[in-house]
Every structure is written in C-alpha cells, then in structure tokens.
Amino acid sequence: xxxxxxxxxxxxxxxxxxxxxxxxxxxxxxxxxxxxxxxxxxxxxxxxxxxxxxxxxxxxxxxxxxxxxxxxxxxxxxxxxxxxxxxxxxxxxxxxxxxxxxxxxxxxxxxxxxxxxxxxxxxxxxxxxxxxxxxxxxxxxxxxxxxxxxxxxxxxxxxxxxxxxxxxxxxxxxxxxxxxxxxxxxxxxxxxxxxxxxxxxxxxxxxxxxxxxxxxxxxxxxxxxxxxxxxxxxxxxxxxxxxxxxxxx
Amino acid sequence: xxxxxxxxxxxxxxxxxxxxxxxxxxxxxxxxxxxxxxxxxxxxxxxxxxxxxxxxxxxxxxxxxxxxxxxxxxxxxxxxxxxxxxxxxxxxxxxx
Numbered sequence: 001x002x003x004x005x006x007x008x009x010x011x012x013x014x015x016x017x018x019x020x021x022x023x024x025x026x027x028x029x030x031x032x033x034x035x036x037x038x039x040x041x042x043x044x045x046x047x048x049x050x051x052x053x054x055x056x057x058x059x060x061x062x063x064x065x066x067x068x069x070x071x072x073x074x075x076x077x078x079x080x081x082x083x084x085x086x087x088x089x090x091x092x093x094x095x096x097x098x099x100x101x102x103x104x105x106x107x108x109x110x111x112x113x114x115x116x117x118x119x120x121x122x123x124x125x126x127x128x129x130x131x132x133x134x135x136x137x138x139x140x141x142x143x144x145x146x147x148x149x150x151x152x153x154x155x156x157x158x159x160x161x162x163x164x165x166x167x168x169x170x171x172x173x174x175x176x177x178x179x180x181x182x183x184x185x186x187x188x189x190x191x192x193x194x195x196x197x198x199x200x201x202x203x204x205x206x207x208x209x210x211x212x213x214x215x216x217x218x219x220x221x222x223x224x225x226x227x228x229x230x231x232x233x234x235x236x237x238x239x240x241x242x243x244x245x246x247x248x249x
Numbered sequence: 250x251x252x253x254x255x256x257x258x259x260x261x262x263x264x265x266x267x268x269x270x271x272x273x274x275x276x277x278x279x280x281x282x283x284x285x286x287x288x289x290x291x292x293x294x295x296x297x298x299x300x301x302x303x304x305x306x307x308x309x310x311x312x313x314x315x316x317x318x319x320x321x322x323x324x325x326x327x328x329x330x331x332x333x334x335x336x337x338x339x340x341x342x343x344x345x
Contacts, residue, residue, distance in 0.1 A: 026279055028295030029287045062333060068325035076318035079311065083275050091278045123310050124302040161250060183283065187290035196290070203282045214258070221254045230330060 024078075024116065024134045025179060027127025034186040039132030042113070045140050049110030056104065060236055063103075067111065070099040074108070075115035078138060079125055082214070087206045093215040094138050097146025097171030098222055101164065102237055105147040112139030137178035145174035146219075160227050160240070161220040168219025172212035176204040 030038070057063045077095035084091065100108035113135045119125035126134045149170035153163030184197035227234055234240045284294050296302075301310050 024279060025283055026287075026294035027297045029283065029292050031292070062329060065325040065329040065333075069322050069329065072318040072321040072325070076315060076322070079314065081277055087281075088275060089278055089281050090275050118314070120297070121299055122301055123314060124297045124300060124307060128298055179283070183286060187287060187292055189290060191290070196286075200282060200286050203286070204278060207278050207281075217254050217257055221251070224250075230333075233329070 024119070024126030024138070025130040025182065027120075027129060029127075030130050030133055030182070030186050032129070034182070035129045035132060037132075038130075038136050038182065042132040042135035042140070045106065045109045046113050046135070049106040049108075049113070052104050052106040053110060056107065062233070062236065066102060066233070066237065067107065070095075070103050070108070071111035071114065074099050074111050075118065078112070078115055079119055079123060082211060084207045084210050086210065089207045091204075091207045091211055093168075093211055093218070094142040094171050094175045095215075096138060096142035096175070097150070097167040097169075097215065098164075098219040100143035100147040100171070101150045101167050101219070101223060101239060104238075105143045108143035108147070109135065109139040112143065133179075133182045137182060138175045141178035142171040142175040146171035161224045164220030164223035165216035167216075169212045169216035171219075172208060172215045176208050177201055180204065 053063075053067065057067075074095035077093045080092050081090035082092060083089075094112075096108050096112050099111055103111070116126055116131060116134050116138065120128050120131050120134075146167040150163045150167035153166045154160075158166065180197050180201035183200050184193055188196040223234070223239070227240070231240070235242060287293060301307050
C-alpha cells in the first residue's frame with residue numbers, strides 16, 4: 001500500500017500542471033458555421049472511438065487499465081504548459097501519438113475528446129463552441145498522424161523507439177497544422193487561404209518544434225520501456241506481432 | 250539509448266525552467282498565435298461559459314485535475330505493470 005501510494009503521488013507530482021493558457025482554440029474564435037461543421041465531423045470520429053473501445057475491451061485482456069493510463073496521460077499532457085526559452089512562450093504536448101499507438105486511433109480520439117471536454121468545461125482551456133475544432137486537431141489529426149507514422153515507420157524497418165519518436169513528433173506537428181488550417185479556413189476572409197494558413201503554422205513552429213521533439217522522445221521512450229518490461233502487452237495490443245528481443249535504437 | 254534520452258530530457262527541462270531569456274512573458278501559444286491572428290483577421294476570444302479563471306480558482310482546478318490524472322495513471326500503471334506482471338511471472342513459473 002505504501003509503494004502504491006508513493007507511485008500515485010509520484011505520478012501526480014510528475015504530471016501536475018500549472019495554470020496557464022496553452023494551445024487549444026479559445027472560446028468564441030471560430031464563427032458558428034465552422035464551429036458547427038467541426039463539431040459534426042468530430043462526433044463521427046467519437047462515435048467510432050466508442051465502438052473501438054467497446055470492441056477491444058472484450059477482445060483484449062487488460063485494455064481498460066491501459067485506456068486509463070493513456071486517457072489520463074493525454075488529459076494531463078494536453079493541459080501541461082512547458083516553457084520554451086527560444087521564444088519565451090509556453091505550449092503543451094498532445095499525447096495522442098502515444099495513445100493512438102497503444103489504444104488504436106479511434107479510441108485515442110475518444111480519450112482526447114474526454115480530456116478536451118473537461119478542460120473546456122472547468123479549466124478555462126479551449127471552449128465549448130470550439131470543442132469540435134479542438135477534437136479534430138488534437139484528437140483526430142494527432143491520433144491518426146501518430147498512428148500512421150508509427151505503422152509506416154515499423155514497415156520501413158525503424159526500431160520501436162524511432163517509430164515511437166516519429167509517432168509523437170508527427171502527432172504534435174499535425175495537431176498544430178490542423179489548428180492552422182481550421183483558423184485559416186475560418187478567418188482568412190479576402191486574404192489568400194494558403195498564405196494565412198502558412199503564416200499561422202509558421203508562427204506555431206518556434207514554440208511547438210522543440211516540444212514535438214520532446215514528445216517524440218517521450219513517446220518512443222515509453223513504447224521502448226513497455227517493450228523491455230512487458231513485451232506481451234504490445235503483442236496483445238497489436239503494436240508488435242511477436243515478443244522479439246529488444247532491438248538496438 | 251535510455252541514457253541519451255534521459256540527458257536530452259533533462260537538457261530540455263533545464264532550458265525550459267532555469268534559463269530565463271529576454272523579457273519572456275511565457276504566454277501560451279493560444280495567446281501569442283491563436284488569439285493574435287484571430288484578432289488580426291477580425292475575430293476575438295470570449296470568456297468561457299464556466300469561467301474558472303478568477304483569482305486562485307484556476308490554480309485549484311488545475312491542481313485538482315493534475316492530482317486526479319496522476320492518481321488514475323498511477324493506479325492503472327500499478328494494475329497493469331505490477332499486478333499483471335506478477336500474474337504473468339506466476340503463470341510462467343507454473344508452465345516452467
């Protein structure tokens with residue numbers, strides 16, 4: 001019990017965020033038509049997320065505890081502002097690359113949606129009208145980019161760490177790219193769309209680039225850790241096909 | 250590799266926490282990018298429907314959320330990696 005409490009306390013302290021605004025699109029910024037459209041798109045992905053969780057919890061032993069770990073990690077990471085001294089600003093990782101690799105991309109959309117909803121309701125972080133847009137960028141784009149880059153990386157022979165790094169990095173970058181596209185589409189007016197999207201995305205990069213690298217390292221490191229200590233979990237989750245010896249990075 | 254990752258992580262943490270730079274205000278990118286460009290193109294943010302950004306209330310909410318998230322992660326981590334791990338090794342002993 002003592003060890004258990006220590007682990008929980010350590011987890012809480014490690015992940016403890018400090019209050020600050022971070023990345024999500026703030027309440028009121030998206031015009032109603034765009035907010036409604038992104039809501040509609042997000043609902044479809046959340047529906048498939050619920051179905052994926054429902055199916056996999058019956059098929060895969062231990063899926064729910066892993067859902068708990070990944071869900072809470074995504075929630076905490078996505079409200080955990082990290083200072084980037086190059087720019088003197090803060091932003092946060094997404095965590096959806098890691099959850100997509102471990103849980104599946106649709107389930108990852110679901111856990112991101114729950115986290116974003118809590119943040120929008122109680123933490124003055126994001127917004128209810130912009131929730132659909134935020135689910136689409138962090139949940140959908142982050143999860144699918146992470147999952148595709150991980151699978152693609154493994155197909156071309158990358159080690160678990162390298163493929164995990166690619167997943168974390170891509171999840172972060174694609175989240176912000178999608179946010180830029182959403183903002184560009186909604187706000188460009190008479191200005192050229194690509195110019196506005198590029199301008200916003202480029203403005204994100206100095207802060208988000210270093211964090212994407214950090215997120216890549218954490219995601220790759222976590223997947224490698226699980227592979228070293230409990231490789232059968234990755235087999236069970238369909239991340240690797242068989243229990244293999246740990247590869248050199 | 251783990252050592253390299255640890256050093257990289259520590260370096261980034263050090264850069265982030267202990268190296269103050271030119272008049273940084275450490276604002277979030279929602280303020281410096283999202284709201285900045287939204288205003289430039291004619292939209293502005295409004296207060297959230299439930300506004301917890303008042304005094305230390307937001308600090309309380311974030312602390313509570315961090316503690317709850319950490320607890321859930323820790324609880325499931327133990328369940329998954331410690332308790333199940335023991336079960337697996339017991340199964341291994343039986344089969345061995």
